[in-house]
Amino acid sequence: MRKTVLLVEDDFIVSTILKKSFESKGWLVYSTYSGELVERSLIKYTVDCILLDINLPKVNGIDVCQLIRNTFNGAIVMLTANTDIDSEISSFDAGADDFIRKGTSFDVLYSRIVRFFRKSSTEFNDASIIKTGNLTCDKRSLKCFYFEQEINLTNDEFELLYFMLSRKNKLITRDEIFTYLKGFPYDGVSRSVDIVISRLREKLVNAKLPVEFIKTIRGKGYQLQNDLLEV
Incomplete structure (x- = not known):
């Protein structure tokens, strides 16, 4: 079954590059540029994974992760330019499954996302x-x-x-x-x-x-x- 990902990234260039990269792997990609729109996106779309930027305007990624974790059963991967350890700890405390810094090659990012699907015979999916x-x-x-x-x-x-x-x-x-x-x-x-x-x-x-x-x-x-x- 075709995998789906929701990109939550306010940098249009970064979002576009990631979208094209996932699509080259055969993934279906949805995008939003605001943390405030994530909940509605998860009702409109069925996704297996969320790639979530931390430094979003108004509502940051950590707060979004904490908000959706109880109702979204798929993988949540935080993507950030932050290098401090506190951001990583806060992400995992909020319920994130992984924490990846911007600048990491797409191949590495993709491999770390795919491993979530290999850990279980049942694919991640959100509660529909x-x-x-x-x-x-x-x-x-x-x-x-x-x-x-x-x-x-x-x-x-x-x-x-x-x-x-x-x-x-x-x-x-x-x-x-x-x-x-x-x-x-x-x-x-x-x-x-x-x-x-x-x-x-x-x-x-x-x-x-x-x-x-x-x-x-x-x-x-x-x-x-x-x-x-x-x-």
């Missing part, structure tokens, strides 16, 4: 299905079910629900949701988040989920009450 109680979301098919009933969601609604389910019982601010859906910071004016939340909440209620499943925390944001579905 997320489930809470009898609510199931499958990002491969972009389908959502409550018990046996399919809930017809738009892409934005599905991606938002999957995102919130991955942040189990955690408060998610409007700014975080806006950035996640749009790819840029909240402007303080748009009501698009409220519209998507409202549509999603209505569809979930129509499917017989509890009204309070999506809870509004006044002045702060929203929180999924996963405990309401768990048995």
